[in-house]
Amino acid sequence: MRGLKFSILLLLGFAFSGFTGCAQATAVSSAQVPPLPSGMARVWFFRPSLTPQFGAVTAFAPLIYANGAPVAAIAPGTTFYRDFPPETYRFTVQPYGLPTGQGTTLQLAAGTQDYLQVDWVSSWTQGYPEAGWSFAPNTFAILSMAPQVAQAYIPTLAYLGPR
Numbered sequence: 154m155r156g157l158k159f160s161i162l163l164l165l166g167f168a169f170s171g172f173t174g175c176a177q178a179t180a181v182s183s184a185q186v187p188p189l190p191s192g193m194a195r196v197w198f199f200r201p202s203l204t205p206q207f208g209a210v211t212a213f214a215p216l217i218y219a220n221g222a223p224v225a226a227i228a229p230g231t232t233f234y235r236d237f238p239p240e241t242y243r244f245t246v247q248p249y250g251l252p253t254g255q256g257t258t259l260q261l262a263a264g265t266q267d268y269l270q271v272d273w274v275s276s277w278t279q280g281y282p283e284a285g286w287s288f289a290p291n292t293f294a295i296l297s298m299a300p301q302v303a304q305a306y307i308p309t310l311a312y313l314g315p316r
Contacts, residue, residue: 185312186234193236194261196244197303199310200271202230215247215271215293225316227271233313239263246271250292257297268303270296 189195198217214226219242224235238261245256259267274294298306 185314187315189264189266190236192238192263194239194263195234195236195266196242196259196261197232197234197266197268197307198224198227198271198316199232199268199303199307200227200229201306201310213249213293215249217269217271217295218245218247219243221245230311231313232307232310233316235316237261244269244295246293246295248292253292253294255292255294257295259297266300268298268300268307270298270303272296 196219202211211229214228216226217224219235219237221243224244225233227233241258241260243256243258248255257269259269261267271293273291275291
């Protein structure tokens with residue numbers, strides 16, 4: 154019995170080390186990022202690594218949408234970008250909790266870069282006061298971030314390239 158427990162723990166350890174190896178990626182450097190194509194706007198998407206208090210939420214990779222069309226899923230601790238033609242876009246994210254209708258609208262102009270963070274937020278902060286301070290489902294939100302803050306933060310995340 155003792156040998157069986159040890160074998161199971163050993164197999165779980167190998168499996169976990171395989172998962173952590175898959176999650177590793179390089180940090181973004183300006184040499185890796187191609188220049189912005191003429192006439193396009195770039196939007197950077199990023200998601201911080203979550204603290205252990207959020208438990209199973211770290212397994213979620215919610216989909217990001219631009220004007221209702223899927224852009225890509227985003228895992229914790231990662232960043233990627235997408236180039237868009239200039240126009241007005243409403244960015245939303247799959248909620249995994251109360252669907253709040255939260256989104257961020259951006260007027261993209263050629264030659265610009267914008268920064269959107271996907272984060273796990275309390276539902277009551279997104280217009281659901283009835284959720285109160287009790288244990289109510291939280292949700293994902295997509296929030297605009299100042300370029301100076303985002304440009305300092307993005308190099309600490311795993312760079313996934315264009316999506």
